[in-house]
Amino acid sequence: MSKRSTRSEVAKLARVSVATVSYVVNNGPQKVSPETRQRVLDAVEELRYRPDAIARSLKTGHSHIVGVIVPTVASPGMAMMANIIQETLASNDYFAIIASTRERQDLEEKMVDLMVSQSVDGLIVCPVGIQHYQQLEDLADNNIPLVFMDRHIPDFPADRVMTDNVAVTKQAVRYLVKQGCRKMVCISFSRTASSAIDRFEGCLQGLQTDDGTVAEIKNLIVEDPTGSLAEAAFFSFIESYGLPDGIVCTTQEIGISVLKALRSQKIAYPMQKFIIFDADWAEMMMPPLPMISQNFFEIGRKTVQLLIERMKDSSNPFQFVHIEANLNV
Amino acid sequence: MSKRSTRSEVAKLARVSVATVSYVVNNGPQKVSPETRQRVLDAVEELRYRPDAIARSLKTGHSHIVGVIVPTVASPGMAMMANIIQETLASNDYFAIIASTRERQDLEEKMVDLMVSQSVDGLIVCPVGIQHYQQLEDLADNNIPLVFMDRHIPDFPADRVMTDNVAVTKQAVRYLVKQGCRKMVCISFSRTASSAIDRFEGCLQGLQTDDGTVAEIKNLIVEDPTGSLAEAAFFSFIESYGLPDGIVCTTQEIGISVLKALRSQKIAYPMQKFIIFDADWAEMMMPPLPMISQNFFEIGRKTVQLLIERMKDSSNPFQFVHIEANLNV
DNA sequence: CTGAAAGCGCTTACAG
DNA sequence: CTGAAAGCGCTTACAG
Numbered sequence: 001m002s003k004r005s006t007r008s009e010v011a012k013l014a015r016v017s018v019a020t021v022s023y024v025v026n027n028g029p030q031k032v033s034p035e036t037r038q039r040v041l042d043a044v045e046e047l048r049y050r051p052d053a054i055a056r057s058l059k060t061g062h063s064h065i066v067g068v069i070v071p072t073v074a075s076p077g078m079a080m081m082a083n084i085i086q087e088t089l090a091s092n093d094y095f096a097i098i099a100s101t102r103e104r105q106d107l108e109e110k111m112v113d114l115m116v117s118q119s120v121d122g123l124i125v126c127p128v129g130i131q132h133y134q135q136l137e138d139l140a141d142n143n144i145p146l147v148f149m150d151r152h153i154p155d156f157p158a159d160r161v162m163t164d165n166v167a168v169t170k171q172a173v174r175y176l177v178k179q180g181c182r183k184m185v186c187i188s189f190s191r192t193a194s195s196a197i198d199r200f201e202g203c204l205q206g207l208q209t210d211d212g213t214v215a216e217i218k219n220l221i222v223e224d225p226t227g228s229l230a231e232a233a234f235f236s237f238i239e240s241y242g243l244p245d246g247i248v249c250t251t252q253e254i255g256i257s258v259l260k261a262l263r264s265q266k267i268a269y270p271m272q273k274f275i276i277f278d279a280d281w282a283e284m285m286m287p288p289l290p291m292i293s294q295n296f297f298e299i300g301r302k303t304v305q306l307l308i309e310r311m312k313d314s315s316n317p318f319q320f321v322h323i324e325a326n327l328n329v
Numbered sequence: 330m331s332k333r334s335t336r337s338e339v340a341k342l343a344r345v346s347v348a349t350v351s352y353v354v355n356n357g358p359q360k361v362s363p364e365t366r367q368r369v370l371d372a373v374e375e376l377r378y379r380p381d382a383i384a385r386s387l388k389t390g391h392s393h394i395v396g397v398i399v400p401t402v403a404s405p406g407m408a409m410m411a412n413i414i415q416e417t418l419a420s421n422d423y424f425a426i427i428a429s430t431r432e433r434q435d436l437e438e439k440m441v442d443l444m445v446s447q448s449v450d451g452l453i454v455c456p457v458g459i460q461h462y463q464q465l466e467d468l469a470d471n472n473i474p475l476v477f478m479d480r481h482i483p484d485f486p487a488d489r490v491m492t493d494n495v496a497v498t499k500q501a502v503r504y505l506v507k508q509g510c511r512k513m514v515c516i517s518f519s520r521t522a523s524s525a526i527d528r529f530e531g532c533l534q535g536l537q538t539d540d541g542t543v544a545e546i547k548n549l550i551v552e553d554p555t556g557s558l559a560e561a562a563f564f565s566f567i568e569s570y571g572l573p574d575g576i577v578c579t580t581q582e583i584g585i586s587v588l589k590a591l592r593s594q595k596i597a598y599p600m601q602k603f604i605i606f607d608a609d610w611a612e613m614m615m616p617p618l619p620m621i622s623q624n625f626f627e628i629g630r631k632t633v634q635l636l637i638e639r640m641k642d643s644s645n646p647f648q649f650v651h652i653e654a655n656l657n658v
Numbered sequence: 659c660t661g662a663a664a665g666c667g668c669t670t671a672c673a674g
Numbered sequence: 675c676t677g678a679a680a681g682c683g684c685t686t687a688c689a690g
Contacts (some may be wrong), residue, residue, distance in 0.1 A: 002447075004471045006667060017677040022669060029670065033675060048467055053446040055394060055667035057383045065426070072412055079408030083401055086427055095447065097394070097424045098415055117382045120426065138377055142333045233683050259613070260566075281610045285590070346661040351685060358686065362659060384683035396675060473669050 005047040014043035025051055041220055057119065066307065068098045068114035069108060070126040070149075075253070077278050077296045078126075081149065085124065085299035092123070102221075109135045120306045125312035126150045134322055140231035141245060143317050145310040150302040151194045157318060161304040163294045166205065167199035171207025171273050171327050172292060177215050178303055181246030181273055184217040185237065187230065187258065189251045192220045199250050199277075218244070227253030231261040245273060252279040272329070283328070288327040298323045334376040334630070339487065343372035343541045354380055374583060395636065396444035398437060399478075401454040406607050406625045407455075410478065413629035414453065414474025415590045416639070421637055423450070432457050432519060432552075445471050451636045455479045458521035474639040478632040482525045486647060488635040492623045494527035494650040495534065500605050500656050501577055501621060506544050510602055511574030513546040514566065516559065516587065518552045518580045526607075528579050547573070556582030562592040580610040612657070619658040627652045 007025075011018045016036060022039040023030045045051070057063040066089055073082045079137070086096045094327045097118065099111040105128045112135040115123055122145045125136075139146050148160035169186070176184055186203045188196040188278070201221045207215050218241060222233045234257070238244070246318050247269075249255035255276030262269050276282055282289035302321055310316070336354075340347045345365060346401035352359045353369040361369070372378070386392040395418055402411045415425045426447065428440040434457050441464040444452055451474045454465075459482050468475050469486070477489035498515070498556075505513055517525040529548045536544050549561045549566045549595045563586070567573070578584035584605030591598050604619045605611055631650055638643070 008667080018668085019670080019677055020675090023676085026669080031675060036675080046472070046532050050442060050446045052387075052448060052667050054383055055682090056447045056669075058381075058387055058667080058684085059669045062683080063383060073402065073415065074412035075408050076405055076408065079405065079411070082408070082411070082427070083403035083429060086402065086429055087431075088427060095426045095443070096429065098411070098424045099419060099424070100412060100415055104418075113379060114424070117379045119381060121384045141377070226343045256610075256613070279587075281613075284585070284610075285613070286615060326676095337683080346665095347684085349685080351659090352660085355685080360659060365659080381683050384666090385685075388685045390666080392664055420665085511687080 005049045007049070007051070010040065010043045010049045011081055012049065014039040014176045016040060028264055039233065043116075061119075063119045063121055064093060065095050065097055065118065065120050066121045067111075067118065068096050068118040068125075069111050069115065069123070070098070070100055071103045071128065072100050073098060074251070075175065075251070076280075077227065077294060078150075078294040079299035081303075083306050084297050088301055088304040092304075094308075101128055103132075103193075105129055105133075105192075109133055112136060112139070120144060122147070122311050124149050124303055125306060126191075127153050127194070130194050130197070132152055132156055140319055143314075144316060145307060146224075147307045148301050148312070150299060154194065158317045159310060161299050161303045161306060161321040161323060162195065163299065163325045164193050165325075166202035167322075168292055168325040168327060169199045169202030170206040171288075173201075173203045173217060173246075174209070175211060175290070175327065175329060176246035176248070176273060177206065177213060179246070181244075182215045183242070183244055184214075184215065184246035184248065185220050185241075185244040186248040187220045187222060187234070187250060187254050188224060189221075189227075189254060196221075196250060198246075203248060217246075217248075224253060227251060229255045230254045230257035234258050234261050235265075243269070249274075249276045251277055255279050273329070274329075290327065292325055292327055294325045295323050331543070335379045335395030336378070338381070339369065339372045339378045342376065343368040345369060370652045384651035390448075392447050392448045392450055393422060394447065395633075396440075396447065396449040396452045396468060397425050397454075398440050398444065398452070399427070399429055400432045400457065401429050402427060404580070405609075406479075406623060409625040410632075412627035412631050414511045414627050417630055417633040421633075423637075425593075430457055433520075434458055434460075434462075434521075438462055441465060441468070443624045445446040445473065449473060451476070451619075451640050452634060453478050453632055455521075456482050458553055459523050459526070460519055461484055461485055472643075474636060474643060476636045476639070477634050479628060481506075483523065488639060488648045488650075490628050490632045490635060490652060491524065492628065492654045494524050494654075496651075497621055497654040497656060498528045499535040500531075500578065501619075502546060502575075504619070504656065504658060505575035505577070505602060506535065506538060506542060507602065508575070508602055511542075511559050512571070512573055513543045513544065513575035513577065514549050514576040515546055516549045516551060516563070516572075516575040516579060516583050518550075518556075518583060519552060523549075525579060532577060546575075546577075551583060556586045559586035563587050563590050563595075570597070572596065576596070577607045579601075581605055584608050605654075619655055619656070621654055623654045624652050 007021050011021045023032050101108040108128050146158040152160040190196040203217045220237050222230045277292045279291045284289040336350050340350045352361045430437040477486040501625040519525040532546050551562045606621045608620045613621040
């Protein structure tokens with residue numbers, strides 16, 4: 001087992017200086033004669049030399065690594081975003097390092113710090129909460145651009161890309177009201193995430209109609225990322241409030257739990273009044289369930305695009321991009 | 330906007346040498362008196378100093394970064410593995426950098442090279458094919474341990490963790506044969522991936538019964554990671570061969586496509602003879618579909634465990650770990 | 659207990 | 675066109 005070869009070994013074999021090796025490997029910044037270049041390339045090939053990106057980063061100040069901090073990558077939506085982020089970054093010569101917070105604020109703060117230590121060139125964050133915190137403020141001092149994805153921290157100086165959660169849930173509740181629902185529930189996955197907050201806000205806005213219809217919607221918050229506590233929470237909810245006549249589930253995990261809960265207890269419930277976020281399988285059900293379809297691909301793609309633009313030029317005004325979601329009924 | 334502070338600024342503020350700052354920050358290797366230590370800690374706090382992991386890596390030779398190369402992270406199974414990999418690594422003070430190959434051999438080779446450039450301390454690969462190739466051989470020269478996850482390259486010197494694909498598909502086909510199926514199809518997602526090859530091999534083994542039953546199974550290969558070509562491929566298949574009386578779909582994406590194809594053409598098919606890999610939603614269908622449930626969590630967890638062991642001590646014999654999958658009928 | 663100094667593998671302004 | 679040299683921010687064996 002040999003050791004990885006370095007630039008100086010290549011230089012020796014090619015009988016040139018280490019500087020010349022760099023000029024060849026990097027195509028600049030100096031010209032190299034064709035013969036010399038060929039000698040270097042031969043030596044690179046023979047030694048199977050690969051430049052050390054770490055040493056280069058130290059010198060240039062660019063790691064070509066982007067940090068991605070999300071609650072989890074296991075959920076289908078996050079997985080889609082992580083995938084497109086990764087592919088888009090790769091085609092721009094960047095790597096993604098991914099960290100998950102499991103919806104814990106302390107881990108998020110720690111991860112931001114670690115990303116700074118790793119000298120990431122940029123950071124994508126899907127934050128647990130909506131409060132400003134010091135580690136995020138420090139990013140500016142370190143010249144690390146930040147883009148919020150899927151969720152954001154209001155009034156923080158950064159770009160952000162996410163679903164227009166208020167608009168789509170407003171539309172969803174209007175639809176339910178039109179279907180005759182008067183006593184609804186919106187089941188949320190977090191009490192701190194901006195997306196969860198916005199979704200209930202949208203639900204409330206959806207109640208307001210022109211024709212004086214009186215309807216209400218409660219917010220049931222299940223603080224459990226996996227959705228496994230949703231079943232018990234739902235039962236306890238209907239014990240106090242009775243069975244709602246309209247349901248909005250803000251994640252598909254919660255939707256599945258509630259669906260199973262209804263079935264296991266053989267509770268009759270009209271499926272066309274059951275709206276689940278991101279449930280791609282909803283159309284395969286009999287009958288098909290209404291669902292809200294977010295465009296995760298586009299959220300991820302646009303996030304990377306904004307980040308790359310900002311890594312090149314940090315002077316532009318911050319952008320707040322909404323990606324449209326669809327209510328499929 | 331200030332610049333990130335360095336160790337020497339901390340040293341100056343604390344009126345000590347840079348070495349002493351290191352001793353404090355790293356808790357060693359030299360003792361530091363309590364008063365000096367406190368001065369340093371105060372300076373670190375005041376300057377909000379974060380050690381530069383890149384500079385440290387260059388010096389120590391350890392990046393504390395693990396590379397993960399997979400076909401995609403968008404599929405639910407890969408997402409689960411990526412998530413547990415990332416969490417397990419984080420709790421051992423490692424970061425994961427993730428790259429996807431989109432089932433392309435050339436991208437896989439390029440990504441291995443790039444991971445070497447990034448000086449990863451270890452590499453997890455879910456390979457596109459089963460052929461040995463040079464970039465993978467080079468890993469040993471660079472002292473980078475390798476673990477195959479979910480798929481492997483036979484006879485390559487490395488640890489590997491995956492589902493026992495032969496065993497579970499054998500069991501699945503035996504079940505189908507017992508249900509009376511005689512003319513089956515196994516729809517695969519790749520002609521090169523070890524997992525796809527093993528799954529069909531298992532199907533063939535499942536045909537052999539003690540009681541002389543004669544049954545056959547064809548292999549339909551849909552080389553399209555997203556499964557969107559599966560519908561057309563399936564129609565063209567049944568045109569030549571007729572409708573099979575038993576179906577094994579080796580990914581849930583393919584399963585969904587075929588299910589939709591059957592429905593769109595209103596083709597009657599007995600759902601209890603339709604087995605889909607990884608289709609967690611199968612039990613929610615009416616009637617529930619049989620499915621094969623892989624333990625992605627355990628595959629990811631065990632992969633990281635083996636990698637970490639090998640990063641500590643590369644002398645152990647290589648391990649080939651099978652994680653059990655379940656046939657739920 | 660503390661510090662001066664070498665060196666990790668690169669890049670690049672500068673001199674020739 | 676080519677090379678000698680400084681320096682990126684760290685670690686650590688060694689001397690005091």
